[in-house]
Amino acid sequence: MNQNKLFRLTRIRLALYYAIVMGLILSIFAFGFYRAVFHAHVVALDSEIESVAGTLHDSIELKLQSPGRLEPLAHQLFPNIDKCGTGATNCIQQQPDSKRHLLGIVTKSSYYIRFFDTSGKLIATAGYHPEGLPDVFNQKTWQFLKDSKGKDYHQITLALHTQNYQDWGYMQVGRSLQEFNHYLDSVKLVSVLGLLIAMVMIASASWWLSGLAMQPIYQSYRQIQQFTADVAHELRTPLAATGATVESALLMSQIDEEETRDILQTIQRQNQRLTTLVVDLLMLARLDKQAQKLQRENCCLNDIVSDLVEEFEAMAAAAGVKLTSLIQVEQPVDIMGNSDQLYRLFSNLIVNAIQYTPTGREVTVLLERNDYNAIIKVQDTGIGIPKHELTQIFHRFYRVSSDRSRSTGGSGLGLAIVQAIVHSHHGSIDVQSELGKGSTFTIKLPFNARPINSVHSISIWKMLYKSSRK
Structure with missing residues (x-):
């Protein structure tokens, strides 16, 4: 109120x-x-x-x-x-x-x-x-x-x-x-009456225009409220689980080694979930700062796609999903960008595709190019996304299927991070989906003609990513 x-x-x-x-x-x-x-x-x-x-x-x-x-x-x-x-x-x-x-x-x-x-x-x-x-x-x-x-x-x-x-x-x-x-006197009368009529019209127009001007502010306020509530909910879930685990452990008179290990593993999982959420929020905050310039370097998309497909083959196999790559270019596709963010961009899309693809189906990552852009497509044959939700899937904490997303431990920030990274690289992202047949995320990243001699940080990022998943 x-x-x-x-x-x-x-x-x-x-x-x-x-x-x-x-x-x-x-x-x-x-x-x-x-x-x-x-x-x-x-x-x-x-x-x-x-x-x-x-x-x-x-x-x-x-x-x-x-x-x-x-x-x-x-x-x-x-x-x-x-x-x-x-x-x-x-x-x-x-x-x-x-x-x-x-x-x-x-x-x-x-x-x-x-x-x-x-x-x-x-x-x-x-x-x-x-x-x-x-x-x-x-x-x-x-x-x-x-x-x-x-x-x-x-x-x-x-x-x-x-x-x-x-x-x-x-x-x-x-x-x-x-x-x-x-x-x-007639001119005065007409002027005064015209001014009064105009003021009535201006008052009505100003009320309408002020309502239009307030709409973005009110919408932003509602988004902030929703964002705060979502963050609080996401933080409360692992905190509550950790607290319940610790409380149950304190009520035990004696704890053997196996029970202690189970308790510590539960706390570690919840702590990892909190860490991941905080890292995602910090990344979004950094990406939102337009004044902060990215540290760009020469990134080979062929290597990034091949490494990620190799990295997630085990995850896909465990889910009964076939993960393949299709690189439709003979020459290396190099762009100027931030390799850490590009790794995060494609890994989020691949993980989402695997999680939402039923057992026995396939996920494909395609790499191609045109005269101006490098084009990466992540195609799955999963459950698909309803058309009325396609414009909302990039909102923070938004989930198409809440129950399944909860079970996989997602926070609803993955696609928001994807969109923010694409925009920071001056690219575009498009989604096409059909219920029951799957979805295709198409990303276009512009080339930068200026050559730059620098060393990739891909291998370093892979080591960090693997260690965070253990």
């Missing part, structure tokens, strides 16, 4: 971190998108206002004669122009006719025009003039303004001159930002 809670909390943290990071990224993207839209529309709005103001400016400036005085011709250009008195409050505000034009530009109650003399006094207005717009003159070219109702406007200020190049005053052309703000 504690482990499940830990994994659940870890998954929640992963999903939360992913959602927060993606939320920040999307928020930055949404803000950048909004700013880009805002900037693009401001530029377009400025260009529109500047175009309208430039057209009006060029049209009216050619007709101005006296500074601060609108000529009668201005009334023809601006049919809805309103002259203002001394103060801004005397300026008469009229609603424009949407069908009337200012130099071909439809007002539509969105544009206003204001004229100021050189002293900054408001002279006249035209078009749509907002209520409560500040009448105090500001000479800045571009301005954002608000009227008494809080509505936004954007205006440009241009200087006017008379026909003889005297300063006449100023003209301000402004536009209502109501449509512009409505559009930006």
Whole structure:
């Protein structure tokens, strides 16, 4: 329960971190998108206002004669122009006719025009003039303004001159930002709603992805648990047998020489079983360290296969199994590898084949080659392996037939060691099996073209292996 809670909390943290990071990224993207839209529309709005103001400016400036005085011709250009008195409050505000034009530009109650003399006094207005717009003159070219109702406007200020190049005053052309703000509000709303929907989708995706990310970790944890339980079970069996033997010996009042020898032989067998298990575990641990480089030398596979077949002929004969070798190459097959590990690799396969082959049948070891690899096949005519178990036979402590494997003293590490050795030599292993007809293990080991002059350690390994089996 504690482990499940830990994994659940870890998954929640992963999903939360992913959602927060993606939320920040999307928020930055949404803000950048909004700013880009805002900037693009401001530029377009400025260009529109500047175009309208430039057209009006060029049209009216050619007709101005006296500074601060609108000529009668201005009334023809601006049919809805309103002259203002001394103060801004005397300026008469009229609603424009949407069908009337200012130099071909439809007002539509969105544009206003204001004229100021050189002293900054408001002279006249035209078009749509907002209520409560500040009448105090500001000479800045571009301005954002608000009227008494809080509505936004954007205006440009241009200087006017008379026909003889005297300063006449100023003209301000402004536009209502109501449509512009409505559009930006729509963009904001869409962005916020889109962000919320995206966050919901991200939360769901992050929970799913965190579950996928946790699967290898959870599987590794389960494998560690299973490995620990299997090791404990394998160690407990010989320890329990040794303890029971010693305990029964202590209960005996007298022990003769023959009984003593039997007890010592039992303890020796269990001790050998423990030693073999520890050696196998240490070998797997060393093979798992990818950073640890193998001590490689020139290994002749012809010699290794011939020596192992000769070594296990007695074991095969005792089991009623015929063990033969078939070397289908004329020249020696040499590879760069570790002879100790190669001996262990093929001996594990041969021992397994003998143990799982019924009396009267045959085990064959074949050696051949192609242009790139040395190929070794260990074929038996034994009980075979079910198809659904072929992918699991290389797992540590896994047994296809538990009862028989127990009786032969196996720990379930043999094929795991085989696979680890093959991988350490950059090779591959393949299994083909059929129930009741036998199995074939095919190993491909790549050649190394670089020659190396070194002495085999095969004979030394054989001596050690024979002594360990006595």
